[in-house]
Amino acid sequence: MSERHHKIVIIGAGAAGISVAASLMRHAEGKSLDIVIIDPAQTHYYQPEFTLVGGGVVKLDKTRRPMKGLIPDGVPWIQQTASAIDPDSQRVSLQNGDIVAYDYLVVCPGLVLDYDAIEGLRQALGKNGVCSNYSPDYVEYTWQCIQALKAGDKAFFSQAPLPIKCPGAPQKIAYLAADHLRRQGILADCELHFTSPGPSMFGVPYFAKALVEVADGYGIHKDLLHKLVKVDGEAKKATFEIVDGEHKGELKELEFDMLHVAPHQTTPAFLHGSAISNEAGFVEVDQHSLQHVKYPNIFSLGDACTTPNSKTAAAVRKQSPVVVQNIKSLIAGESLVGRYNGYGSCPLTTARGKVMMAEFIYGGKVTPTLPYIAKPNVGSAIMWQVKTKFLPLLYWNYMLKGYEKFIEPQYDYDIEE
Ligand SMILES: Cc1cc2nc3c(=O)[nH]c(=O)nc-3n(C[C@H](O)[C@H](O)[C@H](O)COP(=O)(O)OP(=O)(O)OC[C@H]3O[C@@H](n4cnc5c(N)ncnc54)[C@H](O)[C@@H]3O)c2cc1C
Incomplete structure (x- = not known):
């Protein structure tokens, strides 16, 4: 010592x-x-x-x-x-x-990812269609699962109770999967569910409203107040608990072909x-x-x-x-x-090639960096370029190099605009 x-x-x-x-x-x-x-x-x-x-x-x-x-x-x-x-x-x-x-x-x-908060998850991950973008061990399997979906299949995308890293990530992958199925011509023949223990699609109402439209546009079921509590990978069954409302406490066991899980985090x-x-x-x-x-x-x-x-x-x-x-x-x-004013940003991949760049500060005030390029609550092709090209560059070459004076204005956005 x-x-x-x-x-x-x-x-x-x-x-x-x-x-x-x-x-x-x-x-x-x-x-x-x-x-x-x-x-x-x-x-x-x-x-x-x-x-x-x-x-x-x-x-x-x-x-x-x-x-x-x-x-x-x-x-x-x-x-x-x-x-x-x-x-x-x-x-x-x-x-x-x-x-x-x-x-x-x-x-x-x-x-850290708390796999054990969901019964059976640790054993189920990485096979039988159970995947997670939250771990480098299972993220590649997500894409394999999406590609394996065929007409008639059911896919679930679950959100864990907050706080989690990037609360938008569980639904980002649902939209990328739906977009892939649409391109394959089988979206209408598949059943997709986004499940969340929360009462809305997103913490900031301005974006939550727009995300309802995105999900509806794909025909994704929005199973709010649903918490994933158990996974049986072999049987391909997931159990959800209803966390509020008149059915509070009820359990629903549902069959899946693919289950993307955002694990609990602590x-x-x-x-x-x-x-x-x-x-x-x-x-x-x-x-x-x-x-x-x-x-x-x-x-x-x-x-x-x-x-x-x-x-x-x-x-x-x-x-x-x-x-x-x-x-x-x-x-x-x-x-x-x-x-620090509470700034956070969630580049929501609403399709392959489109990003809704959600930026906001404490109190849910919308504060876009580039409001003159794209309306913040609309999926934008330019913002896709920002997410896929510019932000990784910013991360590795500026942020991790300590260039904290990188100029980044934020605008108080009038959401009636
Ligand atoms: C699927 C996914 C999608 C995401 N999407 C986005 C996005 O689009 N935009 C965005 O801005 N953010 C996104 N995030 C969130 C972002 O990655 C995190 O918010 C960010 O990395 C947090 O930084 P951090 O330094 O706090 O933690 P981390 O970057 O996770 O680093 C923590 C470090 O601490 C180390 N550590 C842990 N325990 C100990 C210990 N006991 N002793 C010493 N060291 C320890 C770990 O090894 C690690 O290196 C996403 C995250 C995930 C998982």
């Missing part, structure tokens, strides 16, 4: 951890900051492209890069799993027993019961400053913190500069002025 000390310790080298580390290193004083990053993963994934892998648009290989090449120069990488945080003694314990002490801590280990185990987390295991931060509510030298961003935004890499793109600015101010003894 060894103990070391660093001024700034970052837990997690995902979208958030790499962006913050790279951005801190871009500042003139970065090199003197003594930053370290902790993450056990060998591979870094650009997860927003998983939808396109499942939809047969890009290959899985394109979504991943070796972690080694992404950790910024001058930042040591501790390839270990954080197993506990003691905020009073300012120490992080690692799985191998080592201790890393810090002056400032950034916590961003993302979410924070990594070390955050559950931690002094820095809420009861659900999310790091409790102020939703604007991203500073911990009790421990001023701790910040959190990305999927693992309590901010009530849509959990997306797009959100991380706006959160990272705030964390960087506020840590720098704290070190300099200045007041914290960096404020």
Whole structure:
């Protein structure tokens, strides 16, 4: 067992951890900051492209890069799993027993997939038509399942209870599948269901309304208030619980030929019961400053913190500069002025070649970046290019390189327009 000390310790080298580390290193004083990053993963994934892998648009290989090449120069990488945080003694314990002490801590280990929250799911995944875009292990199988659908088949696309990564992703793949079936001339002969425990298609009413029309246009059944609770892969049966309304508590067992599952998601185990987390295991931060509510030298961003935004890499793109600015101010003894406004973005793939670019801030206010190019609630061919070409470029070459000053205006959009 060894103990070391660093001024700034970052837990997690995902979208958030790499962006913050790279951005801190871009500042003139970065090199003197003594930053370290902790993450056990060998591979870094650009997860927003998983939808396109499942939809047969890009290959899985394109979504991943070796972690080694992404950790910024001058930042040591501790390839270990954080197993506990003691905020009073300012120490992080690692799985191998080592201790890393810090002056400032950034916590961003993302979410883990909780397969066991759905009975039978773990055993069922990857065969018998049961797939998931949420894991690189099963995302390629999604496209195989879609291609295998034939006239008369039934396909289900299930959404897990929130919070999950990219809450729009479970329905994005339903539209890509429906579009594929339409191109094959068999859409009308298949039965497609989008199932969600939520009461509407999307958290922001402006987009929810438009998505009802998209689903109806394909003839997709919208089974709202339906929570997937059990999968029997061998028998090809899925059980849904009705979570509200007059049939609350009833179970429905339905046969499927394909079942795309968004598994339940939670924070990594070390955050559950931690002094820095809420009861659900999310790091409790102020939703604007991203500073911990009790421990001023701790910040959190990305999927693992309590901010009530849509959990997306797009959100991380706006959160990272705030964390960087506020840590720098704290070190300099200045007041914290960096404020995150809740921006999140969900590029909804309404068809192969069309994206409805949902962008919004806290309170569900619609704030498109390019309103003069496409109406935000309409599937657009240009936005498809933005999603498939521009955003991956932005991620790998700007965001993960710490160019946080990348100019991106947001417009207050009048939804009556
Ligand atoms: C299917 C799918 C579609 C998506 N679509 C979009 C989209 O279209 N647009 C969009 O903006 N976002 C999308 N997202 C969401 C986006 O990928 C996440 O919001 C984003 O990656 C969150 O960044 P993060 O750094 O918080 O977590 P991650 O990027 O998941 O990184 C977490 C890192 O922490 C590490 N870690 C975990 N536990 C520990 C530990 N104990 N110790 C040390 N390190 C640890 C992990 O190894 C990982 O490297 C999608 C995600 C999925 C799965």
